[in-house]
Amino acid sequence: MATDFKSIPIIDISALLAKCDDPKMAEDPGVSDVVRQLDQACREAGFFYVKGHGIPDSLLKEVKSVAHKFFDLPYEEKIKIKMTAEAGFRGYQRVGENITKGIPDMHEAIDCYREVKEGMYGSLGKTMEGYNQWPCNPQNFKELMDVYIRLCTDLSRKIMRGISLALTGSPEEFEGGRAGDAFWVMRIIGYPVVPTADGPGPTNDIGCGAHTDYGLLTLVNQDDDITALQVRNLSGEWISAPPISGTFVCNIGDMLKIYSNGLYDSTLHRVINKSPRYRVCVAYFYETNFDTAVEPLETCIQRSGRAKKFERAVYGEHLVSKVRTNFG
Numbered sequence: 247m248a249t250d251f252k253s254i255p256i257i258d259i260s261a262l263l264a265k266c267d268d269p270k271m272a273e274d275p276g277v278s279d280v281v282r283q284l285d286q287a288c289r290e291a292g293f294f295y296v297k298g299h300g301i302p303d304s305l306l307k308e309v310k311s312v313a314h315k316f317f318d319l320p321y322e323e324k325i326k327i328k329m330t331a332e333a334g335f336r337g338y339q340r341v342g343e344n345i346t347k348g349i350p351d352m353h354e355a356i357d358c359y360r361e362v363k364e365g366m367y368g369s370l371g372k373t374m375e376g377y378n379q380w381p382c383n384p385q386n387f388k389e390l391m392d393v394y395i396r397l398c399t400d401l402s403r404k405i406m407r408g409i410s411l412a413l414t415g416s417p418e419e420f421e422g423g424r425a426g427d428a429f430w431v432m433r434i435i436g437y438p439v440v441p442t443a444d445g446p447g448p449t450n451d452i453g454c455g456a457h458t459d460y461g462l463l464t465l466v467n468q469d470d471d472i473t474a475l476q477v478r479n480l481s482g483e484w485i486s487a488p489p490i491s492g493t494f495v496c497n498i499g500d501m502l503k504i505y506s507n508g509l510y511d512s513t514l515h516r517v518i519n520k521s522p523r524y525r526v527c528v529a530y531f532y533e534t535n536f537d538t539a540v541e542p543l544e545t546c547i548q549r550s551g552r553a554k555k556f557e558r559a560v561y562g563e564h565l566v567s568k569v570r571t572n573f574g
């Protein structure tokens with residue numbers, strides 16, 4: 247459960263990464279220290295920054311730089327990779343096309359998902375079947391994102407080993423049938439400058455309305471120098487998550503809330519870009535296996551008062567119902 251946190255902690259995870267695939271990792275004092283910090287951050291805020299994550303800062307910056315270059319292109323160019331239901335909701339969506347709680351968001355984006363081949367998950371996977379649509383311009387876009395996705399997947403798996411240790415004492419609860427074949431989502435998002443009182447432009451200033459993320463863990467790579475992401479604490483105050491160069495902002499999704507039986511919450515957050523500059527964010531979402539039925543872990547039920555607080559949910563069903571409401 248979230249608390250009245252006033253700021254979001256920064257965790258150096260290098261000791262966890264160094265020992266992550268060592269069978270004795272649980273006994274390492276450096277790992278234990280990171281695990282304790284992850285546990286506290288997940289209980290108190292559901293949000294934390296990570297540093298010491300091993301992904302080069304130059305790559306974090308390049309990914310944002312190609313995103314800026316894409317969004318700078320004329321509309322006719324961007325719409326060449328238009329998001330459609332036929333493409334499994336992959337591709338470019340214009341400003342106002344994504345809906346949060348009935349209100350159009352003031353962002354444009356390219357949505358990408360792990361490829362779902364025809365028939366792969368039967369009727370459960372139908373909506374998400376399709377291939378990603380990559381722009382030809384900037385030219386290195388796809389190659390760069392492929393590398394980035396691979397690194398984010400590996401990093402997320404490792405952070406989840408730390409979170410697994412914190413919740414259960416074993417590092418492997420989110421592998422195998424739960425998230426050993428993790429589904430992923432990536433959104434490359436652009437937030438235009440908000441209109442001034444007298445100028446033309448969008449009808450509201452909410453870049454992305456209050457929402458929770460859907461899966462296990464999100465890695466947010468946001469533009470430096472613009473504070474726009476806000477996180478809601480228990481009393482309903484919006485706490486800013488300002489950019490800290492070289493870090494990711496991480497947060498917990500709905501599936502981890504269920505697995506942890508509410509020990510960790512998927513914290514509400516929103517985006518308001520009040521700066522005079524266009525903002526980009528590349529958000530990577532690490533999820534469970536697409537067809538996994540998620541239920542509270544037995545250890546977490548024991549640790550949280552012995553009552554099961556959530557019913558089982560199939561991740562793929564949750565995603566599909568979100569995608570369908572996001573795009574009308």
Ligand SMILES: N=C(N)NCCCC[C@H](N)C(=O)O
Nearest residue numbers: 345346347431457459460572
């Ligand atoms: N895959 C994830 N988590 N996407 C987050 C998008 C949040 C906005 C969306 N309209 C919503 O209401 O969920």
Ligand SMILES: O=C(O)CCC(=O)C(=O)O
Nearest residue numbers: 433466468475517527529
């Ligand atoms: O733009 C951001 O900083 C976060 C975006 C976000 O919350 C999302 O896409 O789920």
Ligand SMILES: [Fe+2]
Nearest residue numbers: 457458459515
């Ligand atoms: Fe989000």
